[in-house]
Amino acid sequence: MQLQSIRTLTGRIRLHTGLHIGAGKDTVEIGGLDQPIVKDPLTGAPYIPGSSIKGKMRSLLEVGIVMGMSEDTRKFVLDGKPCGCGRPTCPICRLFGAHNDPSKCDPKLGPTRLLVRDAMLCKEDGERFAAGDLPMEIKNENTIHRVNGTAGNPRPLERVPAGVVFDLNIVLKVFEGDDPDNLAQWLFKGLRLIEMDALGGGSSRGSGQVVFENIILDGKPIDLSTINVL
Template identity: 45%
Template sequence: MKLVDIKEITGTIQLKSGLHIGAGDTEMRIGGTDNPVVKHPHTNEPYIPGSSLKGKTRSLLELSSGLMGMTDGAPLGIKDYKKLEGEAQETCKAILSLFGASGADADEKNEIGVTRLSFADAPLSAAWKKKAQASHLAFTEVKSENSINRIKGTAENPRFTERVPAETQFSFSISLKVLQGDEGLEDLLFKGLKLLEQDALGGSGSRGYGKIKFLFDQPEIQAKFDNASPLV
């Protein structure tokens, strides 16, 4: 097993709709929102955690592979790989090679190797941040939601969710280790990112949140992404 290259894939994530990735803040504040977004503790600026990008991309790839049903919702692991055969096993191996497997699983033959992908946290784009500050744009918004009593026609159970507004831009960076003998893993990554662009990132995707667009710094990477066929 030999490392032959490390590719840095960089670019911009543009929000096409409001984005909510929760902070997991259980502290109640007077006048606060019910669901705050995750923010950097020093700057108080929103960012997209690398774990959110990685987790949703992997989930969509496992869903499109048809293998998600055998895990009861858990990520694919070495134990699942050993149960499979043929094309299904090769697909599972590719996903595990990109995203990794639990350290609790034994890979005695070292068939999977090291995790190839690393997703960095995505901060606000420096260029967009400068433009937003000059235009006095807010980095977050609070969206009120409620349920409607279908007989009375009245609003009930109001809640307030913090979101990052549409058109906000973040800078992303993905590191891809290339080992000798790796084939098709970069294409699989682009397939996953394309699925993510077509689906949604963060919470409340079924209500229109989390629509994003990837814009790559490298023209050749952008071309590969544009030509990716996620469900083929």
């Protein structure tokens, strides 16, 4: 299977609400954060892992669109798993790769077409962070007592504050036999679905609302608001 072209999509991710993508903790500290965000270990700056963007696109496309088109995908999704049908006709497996043993996939499927890079702070916000002018937000979430209505058991949640901007960079590989426009449309649908949903944790409680700005594919501006996701 011959590589025909490599397309590049760039843009920006602007946070409309605070973003929490957890880093996990190996130790528990008195007075420390229960849920810190993922950060660059060298600079301490927050970033959005490419795996978070790619994984959210895939899950939203599978549940929202492809599950209704493919019985094979439906079986995987209803079992709580990413699609692993491995069929060349499956847009999910073609774009994101089959979530299965490669030996069980159709060899005509080929390699993953989509490469999503980690989204780092844009130049302006990176400089603000380096200067100490971009503090992270601590949001306390509580459990409401069902009888007396009081809040208890506060949980401190670290978030990147609203208004912060990250750089977006995605690579789309086109192989022999691919329809490049079709691959791009599925990518656009995935990004648009994230705008309509959210990124990261706590989305049902207000976190992670984002908008993609200045999206450009191979020098051509793309307006995601015109993308039909149905």
